[in-house]
Amino acid sequence: MKRALGLALVTAGLLAGCETQPVKDIQREVQTIWRGPGEPDLSAGLRHYENGRYAEAYRSLQASLAKGLHWKRDQVQAYKYLAFIDCASGRERSCRDNFVRALTLDPELELAPSEAGHPVWGPVFRSVKGSR
Template sequence: MKSCLPALAFALIVVAGCTTTPPPEPAPQPERLSQQVARTTLEKAQQAYDEGDYAKALSTLKSGGVSVFEAAEPSTRLDAMKLEAFSYCVANQIAECRLQFRKILDAFPTFELNVAERKHPVWGPAFEAAKRMKR
């Protein structure tokens, strides 16, 4: 039995040395620069909106031009377009609000406001009017 121990130990070392460890997880890819710019612009506009400065929210959304959000991920682009529509609505620029909702529906045909948003006294009716214009 003693003569088998060195062979057994050697076999265990060889087997242990043959096991492969899984490859490391790939490093997360850096976010595209265009997406970073779009997110930063959207965050600044959202902050202005939250502070009640709707004119600043609109100017921030438009500061980078359409191209800032055109190259962004669809969810970021939609959020920016929706914030622009809401900003027009609360700034009492109803025609621009409806037009922005039409642009959203052109880009995202299945878009719907959530229940609470549909009940808003200004942008709920503006959105419904945009939907009717779309037909």
Template sequence: MARTTLEKAQQAYDEGDYAKALSTLKSGGVSVFEAAEPATRLDAMKLEAFSYCVANQIPECRLQFRKILDAFPTFELNVAERKHPVWGPAFEAAKRMKR
């Protein structure tokens, strides 16, 4: 269930429909991903953060990255992601909020 929901959200994101990606991720409520395997849960949370960022909802993007860091304290963006002009700074801001 969680993997299918994630795949539908990823497809919407890839098509540039960020609002649909977000609504798909939220369609099953938080519980869909809470019970999912950690990798699926992390992928869903990361996709949600990226969707907020590209939809120019920066406070929500930062908050989502903070939720990721709360759930996965050792999480880091990869090198290419850290260099992204929107979510790189949002992630760094979320990391600073955790301290």
């Protein structure tokens, strides 16, 4: 039994080191299928947002939703960040609409303390959540 376990651990270790390009391509393909075709756009949108490139973030986040995200949490995240950008851009109606979409998918959604305390979208989020 110990020998079989040892052999299995050695084999697993050897296979883990076999990161050839075809294996990486297959892993990336499986991840895209698993998360949805819009996942690369979601990742790009979040990166753009963090780097202050809000117009690019908005386009990428919209594209992620249009292409499809399999996980509700990814959809909620896209809508939440679209709402942030809308609110910061003075588009309160669109901000509200995106918060409504996010809360429809996840009625238990809460913003992180730093997000909830934001002077522009914090009150909008609380208003939308309170009216549900």
